[in-house]
Amino acid sequence: MSGYPEYMQESLRLVEKTRPERIGKAFPFMKTEEKQKILKDWHPDFKEGTKRMLKIGPSKGQLMPNEVVDILESHPLIGPGDIDLSDIAYDVDVLIIGAGGAGMSAALLAQESGLDIDRILMVQKLRLGDANSKMSQGGIQAADGVDDSPTRHYLDIMGGGRFTNNPDLVEILVKDGPNVIKWHESLGVMYDKNPDGAMKVESGGGTSRKRMHSCKDYTGLEITRVLLDEFLNREIPYLEFTPVAELITDEMGQVAGAVLWDMDSDEYLVARAKSTVLATGGFGRLHIQGYATTNHYGSTADGVVLAYHVGASLRDLDSTQFHPTGAAFPEQIVGQLCTEALRGRGSQPVNKHGELFVHPLETRDVESSAYIRECYERDNGIVTPTGMRGVWLDTPLIDIIHGPGTAEREFSAMNRMFGKFNIDIRKEPMLVFPTLHYQNGGVEINTRCESNIPGLFAAGEVCGGIHGKNRLMGNSQLDLYVFGRRVGVFTAERAKKARVGKLTLNHIDRYERWLAEAGIKTDRRAPLLLPEYRGKKTLEHQLKLL
Amino acid sequence: MGMDESGMITIYVMGKKHRVPADLTIMKAMEYAGHQFRRGAGCRGGFCGACSTIYRKKGSYKLQGALACQKMVEDEMYIAQIPFSPAEKKTYNVDELKADANTFLEYYPEIARCLCCNTCTKACPQDIKVMDYVQAALRGDIQEAAKLSFDCLSCGLCAVRCPAEIVPYNIGQLARRLYSKYVMGPTEHVLKRASEVEEGRFDDEISGLKSLDKAELQKLYEARDMKV
Numbered sequence: 001m002s003g004y005p006e007y008m009q010e011s012l013r014l015v016e017k018t019r020p021e022r023i024g025k026a027f028p029f030m031k032t033e034e035k036q037k038i039l040k041d042w043h044p045d046f047k048e049g050t051k052r053m054l055k056i057g058p059s060k061g062q063l064m065p066n067e068v069v070d071i072l073e074s075h076p077l078i079g080p081g082d083i084d085l086s087d088i089a090y091d092v093d094v095l096i097i098g099a100g101g102a103g104m105s106a107a108l109l110a111q112e113s114g115l116d117i118d119r120i121l122m123v124q125k126l127r128l129g130d131a132n133s134k135m136s137q138g139g140i141q142a143a144d145g146v147d148d149s150p151t152r153h154y155l156d157i158m159g160g161g162r163f164t165n166n167p168d169l170v171e172i173l174v175k176d177g178p179n180v181i182k183w184h185e186s187l188g189v190m191y192d193k194n195p196d197g198a199m200k201v202e203s204g205g206g207t208s209r210k211r212m213h214s215c216k217d218y219t220g221l222e223i224t225r226v227l228l229d230e231f232l233n234r235e236i237p238y239l240e241f242t243p244v245a246e247l248i249t250d251e252m253g254q255v256a257g258a259v260l261w262d263m264d265s266d267e268y269l270v271a272r273a274k275s276t277v278l279a280t281g282g283f284g285r286l287h288i289q290g291y292a293t294t295n296h297y298g299s300t301a302d303g304v305v306l307a308y309h310v311g312a313s314l315r316d317l318d319s320t321q322f323h324p325t326g327a328a329f330p331e332q333i334v335g336q337l338c339t340e341a342l343r344g345r346g347s348q349p350v351n352k353h354g355e356l357f358v359h360p361l362e363t364r365d366v367e368s369s370a371y372i373r374e375c376y377e378r379d380n381g382i383v384t385p386t387g388m389r390g391v392w393l394d395t396p397l398i399d400i401i402h403g404p405g406t407a408e409r410e411f412s413a414m415n416r417m418f419g420k421f422n423i424d425i426r427k428e429p430m431l432v433f434p435t436l437h438y439q440n441g442g443v444e445i446n447t448r449c450e451s452n453i454p455g456l457f458a459a460g461e462v463c464g465g466i467h468g469k470n471r472l473m474g475n476s477q478l479d480l481y482v483f484g485r486r487v488g489v490f491t492a493e494r495a496k497k498a499r500v501g502k503l504t505l506n507h508i509d510r511y512e513r514w515l516a517e518a519g520i521k522t523d524r525r526a527p528l529l530l531p532e533y534r535g536k537k538t539l540e541h542q543l544k545l546l
Numbered sequence: 547m548g549m550d551e552s553g554m555i556t557i558y559v560m561g562k563k564h565r566v567p568a569d570l571t572i573m574k575a576m577e578y579a580g581h582q583f584r585r586g587a588g589c590r591g592g593f594c595g596a597c598s599t600i601y602r603k604k605g606s607y608k609l610q611g612a613l614a615c616q617k618m619v620e621d622e623m624y625i626a627q628i629p630f631s632p633a634e635k636k637t638y639n640v641d642e643l644k645a646d647a648n649t650f651l652e653y654y655p656e657i658a659r660c661l662c663c664n665t666c667t668k669a670c671p672q673d674i675k676v677m678d679y680v681q682a683a684l685r686g687d688i689q690e691a692a693k694l695s696f697d698c699l700s701c702g703l704c705a706v707r708c709p710a711e712i713v714p715y716n717i718g719q720l721a722r723r724l725y726s727k728y729v730m731g732p733t734e735h736v737l738k739r740a741s742e743v744e745e746g747r748f749d750d751e752i753s754g755l756k757s758l759d760k761a762e763l764q765k766l767y768e769a770r771d772m773k774v
Binding site: 031032126130132135142143144151154156159179182185186193197199203208216220233234235296297332333413420533534537538 | 569570571574577578579580581582583584585587588589590591592593594596616618635637638639640672673692696697699700719722723724725726727730731732733734735736737738739740743744748751752755756760763764766767768770771772773774
């Protein structure tokens with residue numbers, strides 16, 4: 001029985017009909033000029049009226065999505081007078097904000113680098129491990145194959161990022177890739193392997209070799225739960241449900257900790273730290289241009305806002321990653337991730353006539369643009385009952401190419417997600433459309449993960465520069481561990497010599513001045529901490545009595 | 547009650563009645579009804595286990611488990627979230643473990659109390675054969691325990707239902723780490739490449755690429771051979 005409505009059946013029959021002739025068919029990769037044109041014409045980044053220039057601060061003049069400018073041109077959540085900075089609840093060498101892949105790696109390496117566990121504090125807005133890191137499905141890149149090299153990986157990344165990446169960060173990423181996989185295995189991460197014991201690897205969009213390592217389609221889940229288990233084994237102190245409301249600076253202009261906010265009691269707590277690490281993730285829950293997102297509930301770009309309040313430079317926030325294959329049907333899972341590994345294993349994007357219209361493994365920016373063009377210029381999409389458009393992702397090809405049982409064995413998350421709605425992806429295609437996936441830009445860092453403000457470090461999705469204007473699949477999962485580990489080492493090193501001065505919140509006054517001088521009048525406040533999904537009626541009648 | 551013309555049904559959140567659209571997940575229905583989650587919401591995509599929920603349909607004796615972000619609301623559903631299970635995780639040094647049944651008994655001796663009642667399996671929102679992997683661990687079949695437990699999200703529903711007070715997801719986590727580290731072992735070509743990098747084998751090549759201007763680099767990029 002089909003999981004799709006009657007009116008889609010004719011198109012599904014065409015997909016089935018053309019399937020045999022599409023198997024093994026090579027659709028040519030686009031040339032540079034074609035890529036530039038399709039991006040300009042169809043990628044959401046280039047859509048007019050969706051961005052504006054930031055009016056305040058060190059990155060003034062940068063073009064960013066309206067949703068990002070909105071939270072940067074907002075009042076801080078607290079005023080300088082709200083907090084008694086002499087009442088210090090935690091006094092540590094390293095304060096790590098965020099407990100996803102980057103934060104966990106930082107904590108483990110800070111401890112391994114010689115810090116006593118009591119000199120480390122991890123704070124997390126939601127639960128330990130609540131992060132986009134855990135939701136990564138398809139894989140992690142590392143150039144450890146015999147026909148591959150870090151040099152080749154470097155070239156793939158630079159080209160994929162349209163040569164806008166920071167080369168020094170890319171060099172570190174590709175060289176440390178094999179070492180990260182080695183580290184994971186030493187901790188007990190279960191990577192997929194071939195019968196001969198070698199890593200089972202696949203292609204991703206824009207990779208010139210098969211270097212995607214996977215743990216079924218639960219790659220991020222498997223890696224982060226092992227790191228979490230190890231973190232708990234080492235008994236490093238942590239606070240859950242305790243986001244950061246504002247960073248703290250000192251009279252020397254260093255970042256010197258943070259004002260924490262206990263989500264259960266609403267009380268604030270002052271944490272003083274020699275080094276503060278932003279590992280807060282990305283901005284999917286800002287729903288740039290109204291797009292649905294693959295992202296975690298907590299992905300509200302808090303780290304970018306906190307960093308900007310203290311004067312940290314930002315970069316590449318004009319570019320947003322839209323993942324080509326977000327679910328487009330049924331309505332209940334719209335925007336959720338359908339891993340790129342499905343295409344790595346042979347699934348093809350197909351229009352309503354059953355025609356393959358783009359190479360399945362173009363880089364994500366180009367691939368997404370091609371799907372949008374197919375739906376909105378060529379009118380070859382399939383319209384859903386809610387009026388959304390999508391293209392087919394022909395997943396039954398996986399079992400045809402690799403043998404029966406492959407899709408069930410390798411894609412249990414995908415089978416589960418669609419199976420709940422009676423869509424058997426082994427027999428029927430998925431309906432997909434691009435979805436908001438990743439914050440390409442962010443806080444600017446150097447190779448030591450330092451921002452331009454002393455004492456403030458960053459790692460993971462909150463940073464910009466590694467992926468330039470477009471990230472390749474499997475490279476964010478890698479960057480979490482490469483730069484998370486580094487930040488642990490460098491903050492431990494800094495603990496030996498850094499001195500914290502008198503704590504202040506003077507940067508809040510300065511920020512308010514910037515807003516006033518730019519003539520920005522708003523009642524917006526940031527960081528957001530949580531997205532707002534409550535019903536309209538509730539919000540209209542809200543009355544805070546307690 | 548049933549669904550009305552506008553597609554609304556009745557649910558009870560912690561006993562309190564709400565009319566909500568029938569085509570929502572439990573999570574979205576609770577938000578529709580005015581809840582803003584602090585606890586009990588995570589990835590919203592079935593990958594994290596933050597939104598563990600139990601429910602009972604009116605007129606039914608059956609208490610069922612689900613992830614709120616994955617389960618659709620049904621008419622006359624009584625819902626309570628269990629976003630945390632007070633389970634004890636033992637600490638260990640993974641480098642000093644042995645990959646055998648005694649390790650499980652040493653750290654989690656309560657697994658010997660398993661009644662084989664299969665309540666854990668019935669409670670699992672991922673349809674994992676929980677009892678089977680607990681039994682596999684008990685007899686020292688680490689590969690089986692690791693593989694059967696692989697899709698676990700540690701949502702905790704098995705642990706809160708187990709009459710023997712076992713925490714199955716902790717057993718699964720230990721099994722997978724043991725399997726990877728001691729049964730599968732490290733991968734030779736990964737170790738080899740990591741040491742080649744450490745010896746500086748790729749430094750000159752990459753420095754060479756870094757010294758090129760954009761046009762030269764772009765030429766190399768376009769000319770690279772693709773093995774996909």
